[in-house]
Each structure stands twice: as structure tokens, then as C-alpha cells.
Amino acid sequence: MYRTNTCGELRLSDAGREVTLAGWVQRTRKMGGMTFVDIRDRYGITQIVFESDADAALCDNANHLGREWVIQVTGTVAERTSKNPNLPTGEIEIIAKELKVLNRSEVPPFTIEDETDGGDDLRMKYRYLDLRRSCVRGNLELRHRMAFEIRRYLDSKGFLEVETPVLIKSTPEGARDFVVPSRMNPGQFYALPQSPQTFKQLLMVSGFDRYFQIVKCFRDEDLRADRQPEFTQIDCEMSFVTQEDVLQMFEGLVKHIFKYVKDIDFTDPFPRMTWADAMRLYGSDKPDTRFGMEFVELKDLTGGKGFSVLDDAEYVGAIVAPGCAGYTRKQLDQLTDFVKRPQIGAKGMMWVKIEEDGSIKSSVSKFYTEEELRTWTDRAAAGKGDLMLILAGQTAKTRKQLCELRLEMGSRLGLRDPQKFSCLWVIDFPLFEWDDETQRYYAMHHPFTSPNPDDLHLLDSDTGAVRATAYDMVVNGNELGGGSIRIHEAELQDHMFRLLGLSEEDAQYKFGFLMNAFKYGAPPHGGLAFGFDRFVSILAGLDSIRDVIAFPKNNSGRDMMIDAPASIDDSQLDELQIKLNLKE
Amino acid sequence: MYRTNTCGELRLSDAGREVTLAGWVQRTRKMGGMTFVDIRDRYGITQIVFESDADAALCDNANHLGREWVIQVTGTVAERTSKNPNLPTGEIEIIAKELKVLNRSEVPPFTIEDETDGGDDLRMKYRYLDLRRSCVRGNLELRHRMAFEIRRYLDSKGFLEVETPVLIKSTPEGARDFVVPSRMNPGQFYALPQSPQTFKQLLMVSGFDRYFQIVKCFRDEDLRADRQPEFTQIDCEMSFVTQEDVLQMFEGLVKHIFKYVKDIDFTDPFPRMTWADAMRLYGSDKPDTRFGMEFVELKDLTGGKGFSVLDDAEYVGAIVAPGCAGYTRKQLDQLTDFVKRPQIGAKGMMWVKIEEDGSIKSSVSKFYTEEELRTWTDRAAAGKGDLMLILAGQTAKTRKQLCELRLEMGSRLGLRDPQKFSCLWVIDFPLFEWDDETQRYYAMHHPFTSPNPDDLHLLDSDTGAVRATAYDMVVNGNELGGGSIRIHEAELQDHMFRLLGLSEEDAQYKFGFLMNAFKYGAPPHGGLAFGFDRFVSILAGLDSIRDVIAFPKNNSGRDMMIDAPASIDDSQLDELQIKLNLKE
CATH class of the missing domain: 2.40.50.140 (Nucleic acid-binding proteins)
Structure with missing residues (x-):
């Protein structure tokens, strides 16, 4: 022993x-x-x-x-x-x-302490040593505990975990599929699943009633900061359910996790916000509701005073930063620089201060009287000592910019504590997105998403206004997961395809397999999927998913530790009956 | 609602x-x-x-x-x-x-009943309808329940489930690796893991102490009857353990599953049998111990009577089929035909009957007196009414043939009830296998398997006799899983590589990555992996693993339902910078 x-x-x-x-x-x-x-x-x-x-x-x-x-x-x-x-x-x-x-051990290339002297690349190369650090190991212990509690909750609710295949078929939509040549079927390829969407819907056709799976998914895409080519989903689907059933069930899951993993009891129901309100109040479909600072629209108050920036703007919106009236010129310039950064792209920022003595100062006082400005601050319920920040321009773009500004102010004011959790359902997403370039509608989620039953009459007459029976769970400004009720009626599905500009042949080619299965008694069903890596990182209070993954890949999709991907032998290529075709 | x-x-x-x-x-x-x-x-x-x-x-x-x-x-x-x-x-x-x-539903192509009129191919094509049959769904409910209980047991023992990557690196030994071209790294490939062996050993180096994972593994090989290109393992590893610790822990796991899933209590410790005894008594390293009928060796009793078949044989072995003395000529001929089938390959079969009156009949009575034959039946403890079946020839081959004959007789006599479970540890596997063709030793498991400490002195002097610290769990004649204590000392590992004929460069090329990790303080460790599909099929009382997998592939590695693998677009090939190179 x-x-x-x-x-x-x-x-x-x-x-x-x-x-x-x-x-x-x-x-x-x-x-x-x-x-x-x-x-x-x-x-x-x-x-x-x-x-x-x-x-x-x-x-x-x-x-x-x-x-x-x-x-x-x-x-x-x-x-x-x-x-x-x-x-x-x-x-x-x-x-x-x-x-x-x-x-014995050779001297490790960095110290095995929470505060290590190893840089990112070194830690990734020697990930097996990095994993000895208690903070990194703690993240994976948390991940284990969460996976276990997710399964415990879903099992108690009658969900069956069913493993769906990893070697599947590339879809015509599968531009970002990883493919796998088959030795036994030369010239043919499997694809790795971007999600088990088709299979989970098939399991509903099979009468499995309640399915889930904690499952690896794959996407071969240019990796932005916090994406991984392989990632883990909590994939769920239920039959004979309405949206309300799904929201209740998975709100219960999230509450269970917080309770049994973080010892946090959410007694109240999670707030629900329509997509339209989320965009109007936060400029985002995943608002960080750990703090308020909702948008205030001023367009009707700002026009006709000869200030073309606001006169010509489709949208004028403001947020109130409480207690920030004392911001210096320099601090205000920093904020202006922040919103003017190319990735945000505002032309400029305006401000109104209510000094402690109640007097008003503003970057636009040349154009507006104090009385006029006070109508703005009144609408925003700004008080003494508060700072109002204003952006103007095209509605969608300006909201996005104001969203970034709001988050920045939230961070500056310490309102985004990673150990405080604010959960929210965003509902009533639009069913369609209009694309100016191709001049047609696209499905905002996917073409199987069911329209809101109340909007069915608008499908042809006011297509863009039709709401989907789709929902997202948002925590601290992160989309934790989302899903929808699916279309199970053939007629409605055909109607959708028509609205999406898909001919019968196109639809058959792209989705025929699932549509055929649906001919044999598909029940009403719906579900959702959570991003498990993100879920863990939020509970760990981390910004990145990388440190909740045991052996992550870098932004080029490389595993620095094992040095993958790598070239393979000619004999292997030969057996697979493929060869390289490298571009210059 | x-x-x-x-x-x-x-x-x-x-x-x-x-x-x-x-x-x-x-x-x-x-x-x-x-x-x-x-x-x-x-x-x-x-x-x-x-x-x-x-x-x-x-x-x-x-x-x-x-x-x-x-x-x-x-x-x-x-x-x-x-x-x-x-x-x-x-x-x-x-x-x-x-x-x-x-x-509504179209008329399904077969009846949705336990006894369906659908053939295998039809059922696989419409697997989503096949899964509606309660017997098939029941298998997947069992699978869910088992996975859940496995996790519950291992969690209670302090094991952490850690997800290891699916996109890894092809190894020089990886002739059967599935590979995945990387779009971001043209000309380079990931490989899908045949097992997470390297990663689980790295997690031990990382100090994770107790790791497990229920994980998909992949092998691109010609599929024999009951193999799948993707299969699921229960992969486990522990640090600071001896073989005894590992056996206790995972015997506990198997007992937990039987108890909580099948309501079967195994109170006694599972029997343990050395590999040598298993080969001697059952001609197999995975004996079906639901019934006895052990081999009896007769060589010393059969020689020198002028019957060349037995005189020239290296090995003469028998089994006793109880109560089968009444077998007719035809029945005996059937058995002879059975052992002479090409896949078994015996030259013939001899038999000795003890009639109910105690008299002896035999197919070799021309060469042996009744008294001589009685020394055979005495040794085998055969009694009145029993039938002794005898095979002779080269030892290893004949044992294999006798093993098949024993299993056949067990089936004929109804001794292999799929609802009766007999569990067994087979231990003391040989560390090395001699290969006549290449005239060298190979590692029977893998080159990291630790020798039995008692046999270390034999490594050079009697290499073939060295036992491994390796073990298999056998249930009803199926290898449910197996593993070993790993070598953690660099010197012993070098010695092993030398015995396996690997130069330092070879070893570095093939296993350098893991060996380098081992330089930074590898703890003593060992583990095992269970085949989860097989585990489920045994508890379901099924011969095949196919019906415990939701969406299995056929013997050509094809998913008949989604028709994968399939050809992909030229544009996809182009983006991956590969092209087909089909042989005639």
C-alpha cells in the first residue's frame, strides 16, 4: 500500500x-x-x-x-x-x-503555484504540469461536479442520456464540418457533428420523450478568442412540450447546478425578457443584468435645435453612470476613445453631467438650453452627481455601441462581480433575419424553429415581424444556451421552406432525410443546448473557456502539448486513397 | 399542456x-x-x-x-x-x-413490435422507427442507467471525470487511426483516439490521482462481426496503487452495477485465475465460467499404444460432457464436424462414453483396453452416463479447439444462461509474446505495462516467462475490460524498450512525448478500461453490441440510416487542400 x-x-x-x-x-x-x-x-x-x-x-x-x-x-x-x-x-x-x-523530477519549466511564472505558451506546452496547479485543477474538479449534477438532475426528471454518433455525414450546409476519410469506403468521408441536432430530433420521432447528452461537438472555423474546434454541449430535447414546459425544466436545471455546486439558492423565477426589449434596453440579445443602466431613448427630445449630429440620427440613446458627474475631461476623453475604437465604431460620444449642486454641464450645451437638457436627464431619472452618456446614429449600430459602452462602465464601476450571478431568459426572438445583400429572409436559428403560434397569420403578410418560439438562457451577459420548439407539421415546414426561398428540391436535398423521418409520426417537440465549457467558465468566474478544458487548443487549432495536427505518413495517405493538394 | x-x-x-x-x-x-x-x-x-x-x-x-x-x-x-x-x-x-x-404517419415499413417483421437492413435504414420497439429502447434505457450508476460509484470513490481531446495526433503505431484534415493547418491531420491511454497517464503525472471517463474511441479497421468503428470505453486510472488496489476498486464497480441495475448481489469476492491456469483449464484467456467442464490433460496416459494420432501429439486434452453418454453416432459426427470446421481446424475428435451400466465405449477402443480408458475417465472424474470428448495436437492450437468444443457443449447443454452472470479476474498475463516470424518479443499489452515485481530478475534471463502486472475482467466468456500497472521508472522503461528491440531513437520517436512528461515526477499508477458497449450487451443478455447502440454502423462501417460515409464536394476537398487518389 x-x-x-x-x-x-x-x-x-x-x-x-x-x-x-x-x-x-x-x-x-x-x-x-x-x-x-x-x-x-x-x-x-x-x-x-x-x-x-x-x-x-x-x-x-x-x-x-x-x-x-x-x-x-x-x-x-x-x-x-x-x-x-x-x-x-x-x-x-x-x-x-x-x-x-x-x-525524481527534472526542474519544471515554471513554478507549480497559483501565481506561476510560466507564460501561456509554456503552460500549454507543458499542460500536464500546468494541471498540477491547484487553480487549474480546481476548474476541472468544478467541471466534473457540474457534469455529475447535470446528469443527476436530468436523470431524476426522466431524461435518458443517449450517445449519438461522432462519425456522421457532411451536410450541404456543413461548410465548417471536419471530415474523416474512410479507409473501407475509399473516396467517401464521414463528418464530425457540429451538434447532434438531427439525431436528437430523430430520437423524439423514436418516442424517447426526454433525451439529453453531454457531448463533444466540432467546428472547423477560424477560431476567435474564445472558441475551440472541439467543444462540449449539454444537448437536450423533449416531446409533447410547449415553450413553457421547456423553460421550467431547464430553469430547474440551472437552479439545481447553482444550488448543489455553488451553494447559491435562486428562489425567484428567472426574469424573462423579449428579444425586442433586450435590444431596446441593452442593445444586446444577451444583456448582462448584474447591473441596470438601461438605455434611455431621447430622439424625440433632441431634434430641431440645429445640432445635425442628433438631428440626422435615426436613434439617440443614453445611459446613466451613477455618481460619475465628477469624471474629468481626461476620463471622458478615454470613454470617447473607447467608443471610437474600430471594433466599436462610434463617431463620437456626448455627455450631460448633473453636478452635486444640481447644475447641468454638457458637451452639447452649445446647442441645448439647460432646460432642454433637463428633459433628457429627467427621462433618464438621472440625479445629482450622475453622468449621462449619449450615442447617436443608425439604430442597430448605435445600440451595439451603447451596449459596449454600458458594459465598459459596468466594469469601471465594479458592477460586474464574477461571483455574482444574474440569470435571464430572452424569449420571442424573431423567426427570420432579412439579408440586404441577397435580398431574402434567413432563419435566425434554423429552419425547423417553430413560429410563435400567435404570429402564424403574419407569416406571409409581415414575415419579418413573426416571432419564433425560441429562447436563450443568458447569465452575466453570456449566452449559456438556447433552443426552440421545433416544427413537427409537414405543411408548416413546407411553408417555412417557401418563405426561406427553398424550392422543394432544395429542401429535399438539404433536409430530406429528417423530413422523411418526420413522415412517420413526429411528436410535437422542442429543446435546447447549453455550452458546457461556457457554463463551467461562468461558474468558475473565468473570462475564457480555455482553462476549464483539460487539454485545450490554441487559436490556430493546435494542441501545443502533443503538437497536433501533424503531417502523416505517405503510406497512411495512400491507404486512405487521398493525397495532398497544397496551394502555393 | x-x-x-x-x-x-x-x-x-x-x-x-x-x-x-x-x-x-x-x-x-x-x-x-x-x-x-x-x-x-x-x-x-x-x-x-x-x-x-x-x-x-x-x-x-x-x-x-x-x-x-x-x-x-x-x-x-x-x-x-x-x-x-x-x-x-x-x-x-x-x-x-x-x-x-x-x-399523421405513413404506414411504417415494418411493425413496431418486439417480434417485428422487419429484416436487419430495413431496421437499420429506419433506425428511428426500430428505436420505437420497446425491446430496443429498453436496451438504451439500460445503457443510460448503467452509465449513470458507473458515474455514481466512481464519483463516490473520488474519481474525476475529465474529458480528453478527440482531435489528437496520429501515432507511428496508429495504422488504424481515423485522421482528420485540418483546414487551418493545410497538409496536417488530427487523428481520432483509439483510446485516451496517453492522456490518462498524463493526468496521473498531473496529480489527478483518480480519473475516469466514459468516452468514445475510434478504430478504422476491418470490422469483424461485433466491432464498431466508434465504440465507448469506461476509461479509468489511479495513482499510488498496487494491482490489488485496482482490482478491489473495479470489482466494486462491477458489483455496484449488478446491484443497482440488475438487482443482483455478488457477496463473495470474484474468483481470480492466472492466465496460465485459464489457458490450461479452458484454453482461453476469457473463459466462460458459468459452467465447469474444465480441460483434463491425458498426454501421459495415452502414449505408447501404437495410436499415432495420440502418440505424436504434443498435447492431449479432454472435457467431460455430463449425461451425454447417450449421444448417437449422428450427434457425435455433428460434434466432429463442428471441430473440423475451417475456423476451428481440428483434424478429428475422439470420444469415450461411460454407459449407464458402467461399461466403456470409445472411438479409440481399437488401440486402448477398457482398463486403459478407465485411467482417462478416472482422471477426468467422469461418471456413469458421461461422455468424454478428446482432442489432440499442438498444445496452443488444440487448447483453442477444445475451448470451442467446450463452449459448444455448454450451449447444447443449456449451461450458458444469458441471465446468469459469472465474473472472473484473469491475472498474471505474460509480459511478452514471442513472434516467430520477426524473431523478437512484443509487448502483450503495451510497452508501459509493468512487469510483476517478483519476476524482475527474469527480464534478461527468461524473458518469455516474465509475468505482467496486467489483469482482465471476464464475464460469461467475454473480456469486459482489462488494464495494468504502468511502469513509472525511467530505468525500467528503458530496459523494456531494449527487450522489445527498440533503439533509443525508436523509443524516442514512438513514445518520446510521454517519456518526456514522465521526467517531471510521474507517480506509480495503473488502471483499466472497460468496453462499455460490451458491458451493456452482457447485462442485456445480447450476443451483439449493435442493439445497445442507438445508431450503429454495419460491417462496412456504414450508417445505413444517414447513408454515411459519403462523397463530399470538390470545394470542400479544395478548402482542405487534399484530393482523391482512388486506386483502380
Whole structure:
């Protein structure tokens, strides 16, 4: 037996026991005639004491231990003279009797501490050492715990986890499919699923009633900051349900996770906001509702005073930054620079301050009287000491810019605490998106999304106004997941295809397989999918999903540790009956 | 709301309640002025009654329902006149008040019954309909339940489920790797993992201590009867453990599954058998121990009587088929034909009968006296009415043949009840296998398998006799899983590579990445992997893994339902910078 206890479990009540621990040398230090060795494993750190007086040879061995060596120590648990209240094992130490080196270690390329001296690239290359850091390992422990609780909740609600295939078929829409040549079927390829959407709908046709899966999905796309070519979804689908049933069920899931993983009880129902309101009040379909600072529209108050910027603007919107009237010129210029950055793209920013004495100052006081400006601040319910920030321009673009400004102000004002969680359903998404370039409608989610039953009469007459039975779960400004009720009636589906400009042949070619299955008694059904990596990162309070993935890939889709992807042998290519066709 | 209850839950105590059910039409029949409709969902079947007298129009609608239509029915629960004791809902029926057709169905291509009229190919093509059959769905419910209980057990033992990557690197040994061209890294390929072996060992280096994962693995090989190109493993690894620790832990897992899924309590420890004994007694490293019929070796008793078949044989082995002395000439000929089939390859079979009166008959009585034959039957402890079957030849081959004969006799005698479970650890596998062709040793498992500590002194002097610290879990003659303690010491690993004829460069090229990681403090570790598909199929009492997989592939690796793999667009090939290179 290698150990009687882990390095995290001994307490004062164990004093006097002889124990054996095994783990990694975190650090060693000599003090007087004693050598202290901190031994570490997944469960904690325990201090070992080697006394030179008691056993000089043993102590000498301890002095020769290196960082990250793997050792086994037998000794007696004793109360510490100087206790460490920050360590669960901080009241005890082990007086060593035996020491065995199980394995040596070369000096690691960075320190194995929460605050490491290793840069990103080095940590990724030596990810197996990075994973020894308790903060990184903690993220993966959280991930395990969350996956476990998700399964516990869904199992208790009668959901069956069904594994859908990874080797599937490339779809005509599958521009970003990873493909896999088949040795047994030369010239033919499998594709890796971007989601199990088709299969989960088939399982509903099969009468599985409640399906879920925590499942890897794949997308071969240019990786933006926080995307991975392989990612994990919590994929769910239910039969014989309305939107309300789905929202209830998965609100329950999210609450279960917060309760059993984070010990946070959400007693009230999650707020629900229409997509239209989200865009109007926050300029985003995933508003961060940890703080208010909703948009205020001023267009009707700003016109006709000869200030062309506001006169010509389709939209004038403002937010109120509470207590920021004291912002200096420099601070205001910083904010102006922020909104003028190319990725945000505003032309400029206006402001109105209500000083502590109630007087008003503004960047546009040349054009507006104090009385006129007060109509603006009144509408926004801005008070003494508040700062009103105003953007103007084309509606959709300006809302987006104001959204960024709002988030920036939220961050500056410390209103976006990563340990505070604000959950929200966004509902009533539009069913269609109009594309100016191709002059036609596209499905905002996918072409199987059911229209809101109340809007069915608008399908032909006011297509763009039709709302979808689609919903997103938003937490702290992140889209945690989303889904929809699906169309299960053939006639309605045909109507949708027509509105999307798909001929019968097109529809058959693109979606025929699923449509054929639907001919054999498809039940009403709907569901949703959560991004599991994102879900974990939010609960971990992290901005990036990378550190909640054990072995992530970098922005070029490379695994720096194993150095993949890589070239393969000609013989392998030959067997697959393909060859390279590299462009210059 | 689509339903108040499922089709499986109403009982006599619900009589008088108004309920709404939704599901599929299993069958309709008219009797007198009434129409009976069986409505089905995942949870069961409920009988609906439409009374023509009460509502002729409603009853007429019911008469026009087709098989597998999706309907919603509201009505009152009533006690049945003629109860059906075979159905949990068999005491009640619903007196219908309302009927709504939620969806129609074309006539399905086969009947949705346990005993269906659909052939294999048809069922696979319409797998979404096949999955409606309760027997098939039951397998997947079992699979869900098992996965859930596996996680529950391992979580309770401190194992962390960690997702390892699916897009990894092709290894030099990876002749059967599926590869995935990378669009972002032209000319380079990922590979899909045949197992997460490297990653789980890295997680041990990372100090994760106890890891598991229920994970898809991939192998692009010619598919024998019961293999799938994608399959699921329960992959596990532990640090600071001996073989005994691993066996205890995973014996506990298997017992937990039997207990919580099949309600079978295994109180005794699972038997353990050395590989050598398994080969000697059963001719197999995965003996079916649901029945005895162990091999008896007769070589020392059979020589020198002028019967060259036995005189020249390296090995003479027998099994005793109890109570089969009455076998006719024809039955014996059938058995002889069985062992002579090319896939078994015996030259012939000999037999000795002990008749009920104690007299002995034998196919070799020309060469042996009754007294001589009686020394054979005595050794085999054969009694009156028993039949002894004898094969002879080269040891390894003959044992294999005798193994097949034993299994055949077990089946004929009804000793292989799929609902009886016999679990066994096979231990002490040889570390090396000698290959005559290349005249060198190969690792029987993989080159990281640790030698049995007691045999370390034999590594150079008697290499072939060295036992591995490797073990298999065998259930009913199936290898359910296996694993080993891994080598964690660099010196021993180098020694192994040398014995396997790998130069330092070879070893570095093939395994360098893992070996480098091992330089940074690898703990002693070991683990195992279970084949999850097989595990489920055994508990389901099925021979094949295909029906415990929701969407399996056929023997050509094809998904008949979605028709994958398939050709892809030239534009896709072009973007991946590869082209086809089809052989004639």
C-alpha cells in the first residue's frame, strides 16, 4: 500500500497516529536542525518534518529532495508549534521516520503555484504540469461536479442520456464540418457533428420523450478568442412540450447546478425578457443584468435645435453612470476613445453631467438650453452627481455601441462581480433575419424553429415581424444556451421552406432525410443546448473557456502539448486513397 | 399542456379522473359499437375507448386513425371489464371525450413490435422507427442507467471525470487511426483516439490521482462481426496503487452495477485465475465460467499404444460432457464436424462414453483396453452416463479447439444462461509474446505495462516467462475490460524498450512525448478500461453490441440510416487542400 492517507485529510484529532503519505515535493526548507518538506497531492498539502538530531541520514536525504519529486513518507502526526490557519492541515505536521523517493523530477519549466511564472505558451506546452496547479485543477474538479449534477438532475426528471454518433455525414450546409476519410469506403468521408441536432430530433420521432447528452461537438472555423474546434454541449430535447414546459425544466436545471455546486439558492423565477426589449434596453440579445443602466431613448427630445449630429440620427440613446458627474475631461476623453475604437465604431460620444449642486454641464450645451437638457436627464431619472452618456446614429449600430459602452462602465464601476450571478431568459426572438445583400429572409436559428403560434397569420403578410418560439438562457451577459420548439407539421415546414426561398428540391436535398423521418409520426417537440465549457467558465468566474478544458487548443487549432495536427505518413495517405493538394 | 399523464402510469386508483394522454397509435380495433385504441409512449401503453353511442363523430374519427399516428386524447379513467394482467395499466381504460390528431404517419415499413417483421437492413435504414420497439429502447434505457450508476460509484470513490481531446495526433503505431484534415493547418491531420491511454497517464503525472471517463474511441479497421468503428470505453486510472488496489476498486464497480441495475448481489469476492491456469483449464484467456467442464490433460496416459494420432501429439486434452453418454453416432459426427470446421481446424475428435451400466465405449477402443480408458475417465472424474470428448495436437492450437468444443457443449447443454452472470479476474498475463516470424518479443499489452515485481530478475534471463502486472475482467466468456500497472521508472522503461528491440531513437520517436512528461515526477499508477458497449450487451443478455447502440454502423462501417460515409464536394476537398487518389 502506497499511503494510509491523502495529503489533505489529517487533522489535529489524528495526532499520535502513524501514517504514510505519498505525493509531490512542493517545497523544502531548512531551519535550525530541521528540514521541512511540504508534500502535495490533489487533496491538499501536508508539512513533513525531518529532525537532524533524530536521524541525520534521513534528514540528509530530505535535504536532497528536488521540487516535484514524488516521495512516500511514513511518520507520526504531531501538533504544530506554529499553526497555519490558511491550510486545512495547518494544525499538524508529520514527524518523518521513513522516506522513499518514488520518482525524481527534472526542474519544471515554471513554478507549480497559483501565481506561476510560466507564460501561456509554456503552460500549454507543458499542460500536464500546468494541471498540477491547484487553480487549474480546481476548474476541472468544478467541471466534473457540474457534469455529475447535470446528469443527476436530468436523470431524476426522466431524461435518458443517449450517445449519438461522432462519425456522421457532411451536410450541404456543413461548410465548417471536419471530415474523416474512410479507409473501407475509399473516396467517401464521414463528418464530425457540429451538434447532434438531427439525431436528437430523430430520437423524439423514436418516442424517447426526454433525451439529453453531454457531448463533444466540432467546428472547423477560424477560431476567435474564445472558441475551440472541439467543444462540449449539454444537448437536450423533449416531446409533447410547449415553450413553457421547456423553460421550467431547464430553469430547474440551472437552479439545481447553482444550488448543489455553488451553494447559491435562486428562489425567484428567472426574469424573462423579449428579444425586442433586450435590444431596446441593452442593445444586446444577451444583456448582462448584474447591473441596470438601461438605455434611455431621447430622439424625440433632441431634434430641431440645429445640432445635425442628433438631428440626422435615426436613434439617440443614453445611459446613466451613477455618481460619475465628477469624471474629468481626461476620463471622458478615454470613454470617447473607447467608443471610437474600430471594433466599436462610434463617431463620437456626448455627455450631460448633473453636478452635486444640481447644475447641468454638457458637451452639447452649445446647442441645448439647460432646460432642454433637463428633459433628457429627467427621462433618464438621472440625479445629482450622475453622468449621462449619449450615442447617436443608425439604430442597430448605435445600440451595439451603447451596449459596449454600458458594459465598459459596468466594469469601471465594479458592477460586474464574477461571483455574482444574474440569470435571464430572452424569449420571442424573431423567426427570420432579412439579408440586404441577397435580398431574402434567413432563419435566425434554423429552419425547423417553430413560429410563435400567435404570429402564424403574419407569416406571409409581415414575415419579418413573426416571432419564433425560441429562447436563450443568458447569465452575466453570456449566452449559456438556447433552443426552440421545433416544427413537427409537414405543411408548416413546407411553408417555412417557401418563405426561406427553398424550392422543394432544395429542401429535399438539404433536409430530406429528417423530413422523411418526420413522415412517420413526429411528436410535437422542442429543446435546447447549453455550452458546457461556457457554463463551467461562468461558474468558475473565468473570462475564457480555455482553462476549464483539460487539454485545450490554441487559436490556430493546435494542441501545443502533443503538437497536433501533424503531417502523416505517405503510406497512411495512400491507404486512405487521398493525397495532398497544397496551394502555393 | 400536451398531457396530464404518460401512457404508462394510470392505475385503478385513478378511476374517475379526467386525464389527457399523448402518444402513438399502437393499434385500433372495433368491437360492437366501440373502438379501442392502444396509445403508446416510452412509458407504456394505455387503452382508449371510443363509444359510438356516446359520440358517433368522435368514434368515427378514431376509426380513421392509422398505425403510428400521433394523437392526444382527453377522457375519464375507468375500470376495465376485461383486465389485462400483463400490462401495468391493464386494469383501466380511458373513456374518450376528445381526440386530436397531432400528426399523421405513413404506414411504417415494418411493425413496431418486439417480434417485428422487419429484416436487419430495413431496421437499420429506419433506425428511428426500430428505436420505437420497446425491446430496443429498453436496451438504451439500460445503457443510460448503467452509465449513470458507473458515474455514481466512481464519483463516490473520488474519481474525476475529465474529458480528453478527440482531435489528437496520429501515432507511428496508429495504422488504424481515423485522421482528420485540418483546414487551418493545410497538409496536417488530427487523428481520432483509439483510446485516451496517453492522456490518462498524463493526468496521473498531473496529480489527478483518480480519473475516469466514459468516452468514445475510434478504430478504422476491418470490422469483424461485433466491432464498431466508434465504440465507448469506461476509461479509468489511479495513482499510488498496487494491482490489488485496482482490482478491489473495479470489482466494486462491477458489483455496484449488478446491484443497482440488475438487482443482483455478488457477496463473495470474484474468483481470480492466472492466465496460465485459464489457458490450461479452458484454453482461453476469457473463459466462460458459468459452467465447469474444465480441460483434463491425458498426454501421459495415452502414449505408447501404437495410436499415432495420440502418440505424436504434443498435447492431449479432454472435457467431460455430463449425461451425454447417450449421444448417437449422428450427434457425435455433428460434434466432429463442428471441430473440423475451417475456423476451428481440428483434424478429428475422439470420444469415450461411460454407459449407464458402467461399461466403456470409445472411438479409440481399437488401440486402448477398457482398463486403459478407465485411467482417462478416472482422471477426468467422469461418471456413469458421461461422455468424454478428446482432442489432440499442438498444445496452443488444440487448447483453442477444445475451448470451442467446450463452449459448444455448454450451449447444447443449456449451461450458458444469458441471465446468469459469472465474473472472473484473469491475472498474471505474460509480459511478452514471442513472434516467430520477426524473431523478437512484443509487448502483450503495451510497452508501459509493468512487469510483476517478483519476476524482475527474469527480464534478461527468461524473458518469455516474465509475468505482467496486467489483469482482465471476464464475464460469461467475454473480456469486459482489462488494464495494468504502468511502469513509472525511467530505468525500467528503458530496459523494456531494449527487450522489445527498440533503439533509443525508436523509443524516442514512438513514445518520446510521454517519456518526456514522465521526467517531471510521474507517480506509480495503473488502471483499466472497460468496453462499455460490451458491458451493456452482457447485462442485456445480447450476443451483439449493435442493439445497445442507438445508431450503429454495419460491417462496412456504414450508417445505413444517414447513408454515411459519403462523397463530399470538390470545394470542400479544395478548402482542405487534399484530393482523391482512388486506386483502380
